[in-house]
Amino acid sequence: MNLPENLILDQFLLGPWGNYMYFIGDAQSREVAIVDPAWDAEAISERAQKNGYKIVSVLLTHGHVDHVNALMPFLDNLNIPAYISEKEHPDYMPEHKNLIKVAPDSMISIGQISIQCLHTPGHSPGSQCFSYENVLLTGDTVFINGCGRCDLTGGDPEAMYHTLNDVIKKLPPSTFIFTGHQYGPKPYDTLAGQMKTNPYLQCETKEEFLQNRM
Numbered sequence: 001m002n003l004p005e006n007l008i009l010d011q012f013l014l015g016p017w018g019n020y021m022y023f024i025g026d027a028q029s030r031e032v033a034i035v036d037p038a039w040d041a042e043a044i045s046e047r048a049q050k051n052g053y054k055i056v057s058v059l060l061t062h063g064h065v066d067h068v069n070a071l072m073p074f075l076d077n078l079n080i081p082a083y084i085s086e087k088e089h090p091d092y093m094p095e096h097k098n099l100i101k102v103a104p105d106s107m108i109s110i111g112q113i114s115i116q117c118l119h120t121p122g123h124s125p126g127s128q129c130f131s132y133e134n135v136l137l138t139g140d141t142v143f144i145n146g147c148g149r150c151d152l153t154g155g156d157p158e159a160m161y162h163t164l165n166d167v168i169k170k171l172p173p174s175t176f177i178f179t180g181h182q183y184g185p186k187p188y189d190t191l192a193g194q195m196k197t198n199p200y201l202q203c204e205t206k207e208e209f210l211q212n213r214m
């Protein structure tokens, strides 16, 4: 796997639901953001300390409980910002003075690197993927050989169809897909690989997708 040399990308599993968490950041300054802190703030902090990371922010792919339930200790103790899509459903919107609601395509700086927020509704109205060069963090939008469920409050299978076809599939095939849960047979894949094995990326019509997803 060829990741950008200036990038820290550290994937790890936490909690009972197979959530992947990530540190993403600047290899030179070792400044990182935590993506979707959940389940065990202490374990996350210890890992950061062990690896010499300086946590400067939190990126949220969406507001579901299993992606945010360890958010508050970081905001309270480190007084850092957390970025969530402005489009997220009110039911899933954490409340904290450090929460920053971002518009689609916003750029977030971590040290010298700049990460783009791609708005990818479907699993929730404010789901977003984080993009940096050939890396895409997909949250619960894309899984290895799967995609996020669309039947929860604010879920929208038609929006998911458009997200997959108009956002995800438009990315370069060499893009590495890093997901929000360990649901598939491997921890990550390229988009090209997923085009071959992910049934939700292979649907030829919206009707076919809706039938499969729901």
Ligand SMILES: [Fe+2]
Pocket (backbone or CB within 6 Å): 062, 064, 123, 140
């Ligand atoms: Fe979710």
